[in-house]
Amino acid sequence: MWQSFLQTRTDLAFLSVAVDVAPERVRPFAAEHPFPTVVDSAGQLGRLFDFDVVPNGVFVDELGIVRFVHIGGFDIQRPEVAAQVDALLAADFGTAGVAAPVLLQEAVEIEVLRSELAARPEDAGLQFALGDALLREGRGSEAETVFRRATELDRDDWSVWFGLGSALFQQERTTEALASWRAALALDPANFTVRKQIWMIEHPERFYPTIDFQWQAEQLEREGYVR
Amino acid sequence: MTLTPVAPRVGDVLPDIALPTLDGRMVHLSEYRGKRLLLFMWASW
Numbered sequence: 001m002w003q004s005f006l007q008t009r010t011d012l013a014f015l016s017v018a019v020d021v022a023p024e025r026v027r028p029f030a031a032e033h034p035f036p037t038v039v040d041s042a043g044q045l046g047r048l049f050d051f052d053v054v055p056n057g058v059f060v061d062e063l064g065i066v067r068f069v070h071i072g073g074f075d076i077q078r079p080e081v082a083a084q085v086d087a088l089l090a091a092d093f094g095t096a097g098v099a100a101p102v103l104l105q106e107a108v109e110i111e112v113l114r115s116e117l118a119a120r121p122e123d124a125g126l127q128f129a130l131g132d133a134l135l136r137e138g139r140g141s142e143a144e145t146v147f148r149r150a151t152e153l154d155r156d157d158w159s160v161w162f163g164l165g166s167a168l169f170q171q172e173r174t175t176e177a178l179a180s181w182r183a184a185l186a187l188d189p190a191n192f193t194v195r196k197q198i199w200m201i202e203h204p205e206r207f208y209p210t211i212d213f214q215w216q217a218e219q220l221e222r223e224g225y226v227r
Numbered sequence: 228m229t230l231t232p233v234a235p236r237v238g239d240v241l242p243d244i245a246l247p248t249l250d251g252r253m254v255h256l257s258e259y260r261g262k263r264l265l266l267f268m269w270a271s272w
């Protein structure tokens with residue numbers, strides 16, 4: 001679906017971001033599509049954009065300014081979604097940058113983050129960033145230590161518990177990972193990126209080779225979730 | 228450096244996050260400066 005849409009919109013750059021904690025699940029999609037796919041195992045974008053469902057779309061202009069955020073149901077096969085993207089492509093945003101760019105998070109190296117943390121050890125956001133960076137490098141054990149510290153500093157933030165769960169999962173400590181993800185879900189019961197991650201591990205047969213949406217609806221009821 | 232986890236709003240500059248491809252290459256969102264970019268966030272489930 002995306003491929004045919006993008007073929008006629010060659011002036012649009014496209015980046016697919018999978019929020020899965022298990023990158024191998026993403027491989028079939030990535031293999032089928034020519035555009036780049038990255039994996040956000042720690043939920044970095046979910047934390048940043050505060051989204052708890054997918055699929056989502058974010059449109060960014062030439063200056064790197066966010067022009068549109070669509071959370072949930074971002075399906076390019078829906079005519080209104082395609083029309084929205086086309087309108088954004090055609091829009092004249094001007095060439096002026098924002099007066100005071102809001103730089104919320106920078107891509108920084110692990111050693112830089114460690115240095116920052118030495119100066120501000122109580123900064124849970126920095127701890128999360130370091131944990132995420134370690135996780136991306138496959139350093140799950142070190143990431144676990146950092147995320148654990150983040151949960152001590154800000155135990156009411158679902159994303160640090162999710163990050164901790166991802167670090168444990170990377171070390172194949174699935175039971176502990178599930179417990180951490182459940183802690184995240186308890187803090188944010190409406191967070192479907194967390195809830196479905198749990199389901200995917202506990203009930204893989206409902207997701208592969210095909211996704212059983214009816215089961216998901218029933219499971220929500222079984223878990224007592226009311227929208 | 229500010230790492231406050233506040234959701235970017237329309238009109239804010241997108242933070243320069245780096246995320247890995249499946250073959251381990253890091254993609255920095257800032258690589259797309261100069262182009263109009265659509266970020267599509269999804270999951271296999």
